[in-house]
Amino acid sequence: METARIGDKIRSHGITVTIGKLYYSDCWDGIWDVEFVDTDGNYRHWKQQFDGGEYIRVPEDETENLTEEYKDFYGCTATIEHKEDFIGTYNGTVFLLTIRTSKGEIIHRRKYKTHKGARIAMGKMGDCWHFVKAAGKVRIKL
DSSP states (O other): OOOOOTTOEEEETTEEEEEEEEEEEEEETTEEEEEEEETTSOEEEEEHHHHOOEEEOOOGGGEEEEEEEEEOTTSOEEEEEEEEESSSTTSEEEEEEEEEOTTOOEEEEEEESSHHHHHHHHHHTOSSOEEEEEEEEEOOOO
């Protein structure tokens, strides 16, 4: 079973949007059902069977400077940046997690090989993270 990913795109009814925060996704026999917030902050629930359109899988190495921002109950902020790193441990795409206190002091900054790894680490270091925004661009022509 396929799952949607942050940074992937959906084209329907003449517009193309980028997934910024993912709530739910399911793909059954190539038909998608995706509930998400786009990178402009709009909540969307796209059901391909009813809405038409197409799901566009963006390869992880095609995104550039895609950044997600989260806040927790105590005012701490977390950012996950999708970056290219050809010098570091992973030699390619990395996800840089930075967590700051409410006063702006960095308390955690580390590279992760996968987006999921960065999200798991973020979850272990704070309570009740809430999505704020996503920004960035994708280097793939649509």
